[in-house]
Amino acid sequence: MFSQxxxxxxxxxxxxxxxxxxxxxxxxxxxxxxxxxGEVSKKLYIIEKGCIRVWxxxxxxxxxxxxxxxxxxxxxxxxxxxKLPSPTNIETIEPSVLWWIHKNDLDKILEEIKExxxxxxxxxxxxxxxxxxxxxYFVSFIKDSPAERYSNLIKERPQIILRVPQHxxxxxxxxxxxxxxxxKSKLVNKNS
Amino acid sequence: MFSQxxxxxxxxxxxxxxxxxxxxxxxxxxxxxxxxxGEVSKKLYIIEKGCIRVWxxxxxxxxxxxxxxxxxxxxxxxxxxxKLPSPTNIETIEPSVLWWIHKNDLDKILEEIKExxxxxxxxxxxxxxxxxxxxxYFVSFIKDSPAERYSNLIKERPQIILRVPQHxxxxxxxxxxxxxxxxKSKLVNKNS
DNA sequence: AAAATTTGATAACAAATGTTATTGTCTGCC
DNA sequence: GGCAGACAATAACATTTGTTATCAAATTTT
Numbered sequence: 001m002f003s004q005x006x007x008x009x010x011x012x013x014x015x016x017x018x019x020x021x022x023x024x025x026x027x028x029x030x031x032x033x034x035x036x037x038g039e040v041s042k043k044l045y046i047i048e049k050g051c052i053r054v055w056x057x058x059x060x061x062x063x064x065x066x067x068x069x070x071x072x073x074x075x076x077x078x079x080x081x082x083k084l085p086s087p088t089n090i091e092t093i094e095p096s097v098l099w100w101i102h103k104n105d106l107d108k109i110l111e112e113i114k115e116x117x118x119x120x121x122x123x124x125x126x127x128x129x130x131x132x133x134x135x136x137y138f139v140s141f142i143k144d145s146p147a148e149r150y151s152n153l154i155k156e157r158p159q160i161i162l163r164v165p166q167h168x169x170x171x172x173x174x175x176x177x178x179x180x181x182x183x184k185s186k187l188v189n190k191n192s
Numbered sequence: 193m194f195s196q197x198x199x200x201x202x203x204x205x206x207x208x209x210x211x212x213x214x215x216x217x218x219x220x221x222x223x224x225x226x227x228x229x230g231e232v233s234k235k236l237y238i239i240e241k242g243c244i245r246v247w248x249x250x251x252x253x254x255x256x257x258x259x260x261x262x263x264x265x266x267x268x269x270x271x272x273x274x275k276l277p278s279p280t281n282i283e284t285i286e287p288s289v290l291w292w293i294h295k296n297d298l299d300k301i302l303e304e305i306k307e308x309x310x311x312x313x314x315x316x317x318x319x320x321x322x323x324x325x326x327x328x329y330f331v332s333f334i335k336d337s338p339a340e341r342y343s344n345l346i347k348e349r350p351q352i353i354l355r356v357p358q359h360x361x362x363x364x365x366x367x368x369x370x371x372x373x374x375x376k377s378k379l380v381n382k383n384s
Numbered sequence: 385a386a387a388a389t390t391t392g393a394t395a396a397c398a399a400a401t402g403t404t405a406t407t408g409t410c411t412g413c414c
Numbered sequence: 415g416g417c418a419g420a421c422a423a424t425a426a427c428a429t430t431t432g433t434t435a436t437c438a439a440a441t442t443t444t
Contacts, residue, residue: 078324127319134326141333142366174334
């Protein structure tokens, strides 16, 4: 699990062993709630196998805002950073194998990482990339129709289409399940 | 202009004078293009007075993605960071007084700032805050109707409503000018 | 001050999207 | 194997949103 990180980061063996000791491996079934709306997010999860969604209840409707797959890390990020109640739930979609680390331990690691110029810069770069990604999502809502957003998903995030139930995808696109179903049947007719 | 920054940052007088020397003051009329689609963004602008929008041409339609006002800094951020051609234009809305700094000079400042723990952390925090903001915009498109997004703008960014022509606001909300006009008249009737 | 341009409102009609209900398939579970 | 729940497709109808066109008011330019 950690070998891919290992190679990227110039740390001593002792450091690595210390850090790895902070992580805990768990196996959970599908539809397991990892964080509930209102709680403070204190664990960061890394996905070894499986997939996860972030969602919230909006006037009785289940709205999904993010999907995560293998090797991605998940937390309710603003809650996690600022110790605020999370507005969202975190839940597995598939049976999953996860590694979690407590915020306190991660903070220790981050404090040390920030002193190493390459790691610090790579952290800052990741933050920028994340911001760019969200900007693109945002612009896509201004620019593209639901049909175009769905086509983009197929191209850019096929894992979502293949592994996630359709009603979660619909809310992620900002449309109803009925509408998504219609879009799909139009696409099929167009391609035949 | 810079006194508000001055107080927040523990730098020597010499450093401050060096940094301030990098900035250039300009006054420009409304509808001045500061950056054109396809160019690489090399200047960061800080607004002393006036307002600015970021927009792009989407199949002949003028779509605005961001607004900026006094004391905010503006660049086509991904282009600026990575020296890529900008997908967007930057343009003044009102006659404006701006300060700009060249990317090369800003990079020099940032290199030094990153060595000072408080400044570095405040930089990282700002990056997080920016990401949170974009996440919220993104979620708002999933969660809220155009009417609700417009109401939110009135509450949270009244400057936009007061100072920006309506057709720019419409595209920012992802709707047509006709539709925005209808939403407004419904709001008026509801409140009377 | 007149002319041109920009901005905004509105109407009539078209297209997209939502709502509710029905039906069928699939999956996990006992 | 059968049952319950989750998931997806579709139809009929309602509502929202877009398109195009026209007019009026405000603003800028000459």
